[in-house]
Amino acid sequence: METTDILKRVRQIEIKTRGLSSNIFAGEYHSAFKGRGMMFSEVREYQYGDDVRNIDWNVTARFNRPFVKVFEEERELTVMLLIDVSGSREFGTTWRTKKNMISEMAAVLAFSAIQNNDKIGVILFSNKVEKFIPPKKGRKHILHIIREMVGFEPENRETDIAGVLRYLTNAIKKRCTAFVISDFLDTNFEDALKIANQKHDVVALKVFDPRETELPNIGFVKFKDAETGQLRWINTSKRSNRDAYSQWWNDNDEKVSTMFRKSGVDSVSVRTDEDYVKALMALFKKRS
Incomplete structure (x- = not known):
């Protein structure tokens, strides 16, 4: 190209x-696709509905009113x-x-x-x-x-x-x-x-590609393996050849999915x- x-x-x-x-x-x-976890961001005063498990007891004791830790996604x-x-x-x-x-x-x-x-x-x-x-x-x-x-x-x-x-x-x-x-x-x-x-x-x-799942009935066809370069003639008019190919595809697909x-x-x-x-x-x- x-x-x-x-x-x-x-x-x-x-x-x-x-x-x-x-x-x-x-x-x-x-x-x-989540981040690696939650990291501490800041401390703010407790508001109604905040999770009490996030209360920062040290800061709360210092100011004599509740504060909570705020976390952000990392x-x-x-x-x-x-x-x-x-x-x-x-x-x-x-x-x-x-x-x-x-x-x-x-x-x-x-x-x-x-x-x-x-x-x-x-x-x-x-x-x-x-x-x-x-x-x-x-x-x-x-x-x-x-x-x-x-x-x-x-x-x-x-x-x-x-x-x-x-x-x-x-x-x-x-x-x-x-x-x-x-x-x-x-x-x-x-x-x-x-x-x-x-x-x-x-x-x-x-x-x-949809054509990879089954062979068309178009007579003798010369196929080339794109990865090995191997050439092979196949009679696609034979039902047994088309069925064997479809079975190979289905077996391969099921093996990978499993x-x-x-x-x-x-x-x-x-x-x-x-x-x-x-x-x-x-x-x-x-x-x-």
Whole structure:
């Protein structure tokens, strides 16, 4: 992709996703992803309805009238986006590819994070960590992240989700909220997911194309694996082939969903021909 095309795409994503973050997601995001806890702010005189457990007895004794401690949410979070840049993200049979949807969803989360004064960082991964962008704040930082998502060309095309989860666990020392955005065609990451979610708050966003769920009946078709490059002819006119493929998809989807449930990881699945706004809102409300 040429530089001018990248900048144009970045601007399009910024306009769309920044507006969504400001007008739709801001409140839901704040409620769904809490700060690290409550920190002391000040002492004020007791008012009717205040929790008596918050009375500061030392100050009360000094002034001979009741005072209470006031606490504020320690809001600042570190948010990490773990973004799948493997070959399979390039697939798409609707008006957008999985890559385009992943980029938009990540941008919405990034703008929502900085509006809540959170730091945002990114790990782009294939079957290795392709790029690490340390957590920072600010619009300039967000635009840098979007440029990387749009224009980045990975060295490898295969996927290793377990590897990036282990990297997250080792590289980010303090607890963070980590969004893993992938098609999750790789299913060998259960142990790494459990360990990562014990240290961090891991959230999974699965993106898939509707054509991936079943094969059309269009005769012999030459397929190419986007990650391994393997070529294979398949007779899609045979019902047994179409049924076997659909069964593979359903088994894969159920295996991944079961891993999320067993690991205590919140997740949502979004098709490329669907509105991801509704899916993210449902996820946020579920966590609120």
